[in-house]
Amino acid sequence: xxxxxxxxxxxxxxxxxxxxxxxxxxxxxxxxxxxxxxxxxxxxxxxxxxxxxxxxxxxxxxxxxxxxxxxxxxxxxxxxxxxxxxxxxxxxxxxxxxxxxxxxxxxxxxxxxxxxxxxxxxxxxxxxxxxxxxxxxxxxxxxxxxxxxxxxxxxxxxxxxxxxxxxxxxxxxxxxxxxxxxxxxxxxxxxxxxxxxxxxxxxxxxxxxxxxxxxxxxxxxxxxxxxxxxxxxxxxxxxxxxxxxxxxxxxxxxxxxxxxxxxxxxxxxxxxxxxxxxxxxxxxxxxxxxxxxxxxxxxxxxxxxxxxxxxxxxxxxxxxxxxxxxxxxxxxxxxxxxxxxxxxxxxxxxxxxxxxxxxxxxxxxxxxxxxxxxxxxxxxxxx
Numbered sequence: 001x002x003x004x005x006x007x008x009x010x011x012x013x014x015x016x017x018x019x020x021x022x023x024x025x026x027x028x029x030x031x032x033x034x035x036x037x038x039x040x041x042x043x044x045x046x047x048x049x050x051x052x053x054x055x056x057x058x059x060x061x062x063x064x065x066x067x068x069x070x071x072x073x074x075x076x077x078x079x080x081x082x083x084x085x086x087x088x089x090x091x092x093x094x095x096x097x098x099x100x101x102x103x104x105x106x107x108x109x110x111x112x113x114x115x116x117x118x119x120x121x122x123x124x125x126x127x128x129x130x131x132x133x134x135x136x137x138x139x140x141x142x143x144x145x146x147x148x149x150x151x152x153x154x155x156x157x158x159x160x161x162x163x164x165x166x167x168x169x170x171x172x173x174x175x176x177x178x179x180x181x182x183x184x185x186x187x188x189x190x191x192x193x194x195x196x197x198x199x200x201x202x203x204x205x206x207x208x209x210x211x212x213x214x215x216x217x218x219x220x221x222x223x224x225x226x227x228x229x230x231x232x233x234x235x236x237x238x239x240x241x242x243x244x245x246x247x248x249x250x251x252x253x254x255x256x257x258x259x260x261x262x263x264x265x266x267x268x269x270x271x272x273x274x275x276x277x278x279x280x281x282x283x284x285x286x287x288x289x290x291x292x293x294x295x296x297x298x299x300x301x302x303x304x305x306x307x308x309x310x311x312x313x314x315x316x317x318x319x320x321x322x323x324x325x326x327x328x329x330x331x332x333x334x335x336x337x338x339x340x341x342x343x344x345x346x347x348x349x350x351x352x353x354x355x356x357x358x359x360x361x362x363x364x365x366x367x368x369x370x371x372x373x374x375x376x377x378x379x380x381x382x383x
Contacts, residue, residue, distance in 0.1 A: 005080070006261060007254040007291045012299050013073075020070045027074055030055055031081035039082040039206070040344040046205040048165070052085070053119050062093040063117030068302035072247040076298075079251025080258075083354035084206030086248045091161040092116070094241040096123025099170040102237050103183050103228030112168065112185065124166035126157040126212055127234065135383075140181055140231075142214060144173035151184060151224060153192075153217040159361070163195040163210035170225070171214065172234055181234055183225035192217035203357035238362065239315050243301055245362040246318040249326040250294045252351050252358065256333035257287040259347045263337055274336075283332045290325040297321060313375035320368035323359045330355045 004013055016024060034055050042049050056062075061074065078086035097116050100109055100123075115121040132139045142155025153173050163169055171184045186193055195210040227233065261284055264275030274280050301318045304310050330352045334341035341348050359365065374380045 006258045035081045057119035068305035072302045075244045075247035076251040079248035095125035103225040105226040121167040124162040124169040126160045126171045130158040140174045142173040153214045157212040164208040181231040183228035185223045242315040246322040249322040253329040256330045260333040260336045294322040313372045316368035316371035320365045
């Protein structure tokens with residue numbers, strides 16, 4: 001059994017079986033040896049560590065069937081190491097591969113998924129648009145027009161992770177004939193497809209987010225996801241990946257708590273470690289409480305997934321709650337480190353900044369709140 005994470009006070013890791021624990025140990029060792037040492041430097045330079053792709057491929061995680069508990073735990077481990085690399089993996093293996101697995105025909109799955117599982121081909125997922133995010137279900141402006149055996153795509157996408165270097169991007173567009181949302185797999189060299197890196201980000205700086213423009217972009221009917229015929233199909237993918245973001249948020253919390261606890265034991269003021277002061281211990285216990293409550297929530301969430309009783313409100317509540325608690329934890333950790341908390345050197349600054357992105361993507365707190373509110377009241381408060 002792998003060593004417990006510092007913040008796993010209730011020993012949730014003991015729920016993993018021996019085989020799952022071995023996978024966690026292998027992934028944790030890779031992240032500690034390869035990702036953590038380079039994360040601050042690449043974050044500061046906003047550069048993606050391309051040599052690490054082979055390391056992720058060698059782990060054999062993408063496309064592998066496993067329990068939702070293990071999948072969630074791995075997302076947490078990645079968030080604990082670096083939220084950007086967790087996002088890279090989540091976009092590729094979750095959103096892009098998940099779209100093809102959920103909405104692709106057997107032939108399409110066989111055509112794309114094995115290469116993506118080997119990381120020979122990297123995927124991206126293009127749903128959000130420059131003029132719309134939360135309202136994308138009804139307000140998707142990117143269009144798809146059938147022309148014989150092809151489709152012509154026009155529009156724009158924004159905040160598309162991996163898109164500057166992805167080999168293929170799953171693009172969601174509205175069919176002008178029936179007004180339904182459909183998915184298309186678009187190769188990076190397709191004429192009319194242009195991905196431009198978004199600059200000057202203050203969060204997830206390692207992630208290569210892009211603005212995409214689609215200008216008379218021709219895609220064969222064979223590359224339209226055959227089982228993705230409306231936004232309900234898209235939502236099935238988001239329900240699953242939203243859970244992954246909740247787990248990532250717990251990972252960020254765990255890292256912040258770990259950094260703060262270590263600092264409190266080592267930093268001395270007034271002749272003794274600051275961890276011996278009551279107000280510092282109060283901050284640490286607040287952090288640990290948030291971590292423990294959030295970890296308990298996502299563990300139960302994956303149990304519902306594994307039992308086939310998983311609904312939209314389950315992942316929505318987990319995403320809204322854990323990312324809110326995450327914001328508190330990274331803020332308290334920064335507070336505990338005082339001035340040293342605003343530089344990368346002590347480890348917490350990157351997590352403070354990256355938490356802002358996790359808080360917003362995969363559905364804002366407000367949108368996820370309305371999803372849960374609709375479920376518990378039976379009344380929709382969406383505009």
